[in-house]
Amino acid sequence: MGKPSPDQPDLFDLDPRYGIAADRDWSKTLIVPGWARYFFAVVPPPEHAAAIHAFAHALRRSHGLRGWPIGPERYHLTLGGIERYGGATDEEIATLERIAASIVAPSFSVAFDHVAGYGGPGDRQAIFLETSETFSILDRLQRRLCREMRARGFWMPSKFGPHVTLLYDQCPFDKPIIPPESFPVREFVLIRSVHGASHHDHLARWPLRDRADAV
Numbered sequence: 001m002g003k004p005s006p007d008q009p010d011l012f013d014l015d016p017r018y019g020i021a022a023d024r025d026w027s028k029t030l031i032v033p034g035w036a037r038y039f040f041a042v043v044p045p046p047e048h049a050a051a052i053h054a055f056a057h058a059l060r061r062s063h064g065l066r067g068w069p070i071g072p073e074r075y076h077l078t079l080g081g082i083e084r085y086g087g088a089t090d091e092e093i094a095t096l097e098r099i100a101a102s103i104v105a106p107s108f109s110v111a112f113d114h115v116a117g118y119g120g121p122g123d124r125q126a127i128f129l130e131t132s133e134t135f136s137i138l139d140r141l142q143r144r145l146c147r148e149m150r151a152r153g154f155w156m157p158s159k160f161g162p163h164v165t166l167l168y169d170q171c172p173f174d175k176p177i178i179p180p181e182s183f184p185v186r187e188f189v190l191i192r193s194v195h196g197a198s199h200h201d202h203l204a205r206w207p208l209r210d211r212a213d214a215v
Contacts, residue, residue, distance in 0.1 A: 038088050057069060
């Protein structure tokens, strides 16, 4: 599994070619106002998001965690994206939308079978759902998006670790095995997440469909 990135980036090492973050560990940095993330993601349908939220609260109680779940409207599985100080330009957003519109992939389901935490002792850790399985359609979808973004000059990390962040906490955390938490994936979305806003703006969405169903 690749290292997961927290829901909000903190402090950035910038790549001067693109004005975006170089490959760094966001969990060990300090949050800086003014940054916005624009990322492709799959999100659980409302009823599944509610079930994940209930699980997050139960996990918090059973493990004595102090952080609060981030909420049903913000649970997501990140596929890849960019971050910009002051926000992306209209041209950049339009490019991301053109990339997404070119993607053809069938719908699928994803399941998570354990919980993990990422961050050192005493650090603010991301607590997230993770999977020990490989979902080939998900992997292909993510690789295609990243390939198309790199082709247009966007920096993208080389590793991909499917996960859904539940909350953040400073307590040490092991990897309990859980009954699988799953949800169907019928579309992917472009999300804008602005530091300090505590919510996600869904800018656009694209249905997953078989090639025979593509327009």
